[in-house]
Amino acid sequence: MKTEHATGDAPRLYQAILPHLHSALWNDVRNARTLAWMVSGLVLSQSVSIPSWLPHIHSQATVAQSTERRCHRWLENPATLPGSVYGPLITRALREWGPHSLTLALDTSVLFGRFCLIRIAVLYRGRAVPLVPRVLEHASAQVSTEQLLPVFAEVKGLLDFLGLRDVRLLADRGFCDTALMGWLRVCGWHFRIRIKSSLILAAPDGQRVCTIGEIKLAARETRCFHNVTLTGHRFGPVHVALGRPKDGPEQWQVVSDELTTLETFAEYGKRFQIEEGFLDDKSGLFGLESSKLRDAASLERLILMISVATLLLVSEGLQIVQQGARRAIDPHWNRALSYLKLGLRNVHFALSRGRAVLSRLTLQGGADPAPPGHRKKSQVSSVNA
Numbered sequence: 506m507k508t509e510h511a512t513g514d515a516p517r518l519y520q521a522i523l524p525h526l527h528s529a530l531w532n533d534v535r536n537a538r539t540l541a542w543m544v545s546g547l548v549l550s551q552s553v554s555i556p557s558w559l560p561h562i563h564s565q566a567t568v569a570q571s572t573e574r575r576c577h578r579w580l581e582n583p584a585t586l587p588g589s590v591y592g593p594l595i596t597r598a599l600r601e602w603g604p605h606s607l608t609l610a611l612d613t614s615v616l617f618g619r620f621c622l623i624r625i626a627v628l629y630r631g632r633a634v635p636l637v638p639r640v641l642e643h644a645s646a647q648v649s650t651e652q653l654l655p656v657f658a659e660v661k662g663l664l665d666f667l668g669l670r671d672v673r674l675l676a677d678r679g680f681c682d683t684a685l686m687g688w689l690r691v692c693g694w695h696f697r698i699r700i701k702s703s704l705i706l707a708a709p710d711g712q713r714v715c716t717i718g719e720i721k722l723a724a725r726e727t728r729c730f731h732n733v734t735l736t737g738h739r740f741g742p743v744h745v746a747l748g749r750p751k752d753g754p755e756q757w758q759v760v761s762d763e764l765t766t767l768e769t770f771a772e773y774g775k776r777f778q779i780e781e782g783f784l785d786d787k788s789g790l791f792g793l794e795s796s797k798l799r800d801a802a803s804l805e806r807l808i809l810m811i812s813v814a815t816l817l818l819v820s821e822g823l824q825i826v827q828q829g830a831r832r833a834i835d836p837h838w839n840r841a842l843s844y845l846k847l848g849l850r851n852v853h854f855a856l857s858r859g860r861a862v863l864s865r866l867t868l869q870g871g872a873d874p875a876p877p878g879h880r881k882k883s884q885v886s887s888v889n890a
Contacts, residue, residue: 514856515561518545521863522817528597530589539579540590544814548852553796553807580803587809588637592663595636598816598868599627599667605870607669609636609660610779611653611676613646616794620801621648622808625660626779628675630873632843633782634819635812636660640805650684661692673697675776681760683740690762697773700735700745700760707734709742717758722749729765746770785845786811818848820866825851826875840875 523541531537546558555576559569566572579585608628613621621643626633637659641652664672674689678699689696702718709732722728727748734741746765748757759765759773786793791811798804822844825831834850835842842850855862 513563515542515545515549516563517856518548518852518862519563521861522813525594525817525863525866526590526813528593529591530586530593532584536579536582536585539575540810540813543576543579544810544817547791547810547814548818548849551790551849552792553811554792555797580798580806581800582806583802585806587805588659591635591809591812592659594813594816594866595634596663596667598634598820598866599669601867602667602669602870604671606671606673607664607870608775609672609674610776611674611680612776612779612783613648613679614783615644615646616640616804617799619644619799620804621646622804623648623653623656624779624782625656626782627868628775628778629819629868630823630844631778631781631877632785632819632845633779634816634868635782635808636663638805638808638812640801640808642801647679650682650688653680653685654688657688657692673772675773677776678758683736683738686740686743686760686762695762697759697761697769697776699773700758702756702758704735705737706730706745707739707741709733711739717745717747720747722747722756724749725751727767727770729769731764735760781843782815785815785843790845790849815845816868817863817866818846818852819844820868821848821851821863822846823848823867823869824865831875840877 519541522544523538526537526541529537542562543558546561547553549561550557555573558576559572562572564572564575609625610628610633611625613623616622619642621641623639623641624635625637626635637656639656641648664670670693673695676696676698678701681698681700681704686696686698700717702716704717706714706717708714711734720728727746730745732742733745735743744761744763744765746759746761746769748770750757757770759769761769785791793811796804796807798807825834825847826840831840831847834854835847852862
């Protein structure tokens, strides 16, 4: 059944999603069809609750419980490997990235007090598109470098396959570890990582200078240290930027593999886009915290569904902007909605008018053709020389 001949919003959305899933590695093609129905239900209901998907899933089942069991079996199926499903989708989307630098963000989030969601995402025009997510049964947002390296290895495999090597990673101080920095250096990736006040700063000759926290700055003051080393292991050479906002007591402290300037704070500040992505997953759009799943493997497959939906919707929003059709769904003169929410609005708009949706999957690098008209200033941007 072709999209234009499908009747009803859910079947037409299913028919639009299914072709994108064919590139994944499936042990059984029926699993692709089930995922397409579940992603359709997720997008139309904007909820991760399985019962909320049921009105949007069409099947031969005569009772709702059968369809619900079908969804649970998919989420619990050990043969469904999230990397084998999502990897081909995200690599296909990034094929048109071009020669532009790729900025990644690393962050974690605790789910239900028992699980830790590790996410490495592509920062894309105000949002973070998942690249590799991982769920561990781990009750803290703090994870070790040993737990992170398998995730990074998967990311590197995807980017090497695409030939994308101009990569910059942004991470908060919870990931301030010289072993991780060393791994990034071996990969040839650049990094901007917020560092802890307890770290020891040493001169290029190895002479201890002080701890980072002993350097006290006045409001609006910044200082940059080049070709220094960190910690008692004297990891380096690296470059450090320190700054204090004019209206905040907290000092910003960022380590970089490249020479630091005032612009380093703005570069690091882009990391907050991944927090917007976690907000979309939870209270902002999909209601992740309302899920009743309580095992790591099933939650990781649920995160896979959210990642697929996010990728498709961001790509849809990008297409709408490129076609000059944004103002048909966004009442603002300048873009005020994220590409994710533009894509969601256009899916509902197009389905209600019998138009095709999700016809192309792409994330193109380069400057944003429609930057937001109004953006809240982050605290980092207020740091001045």
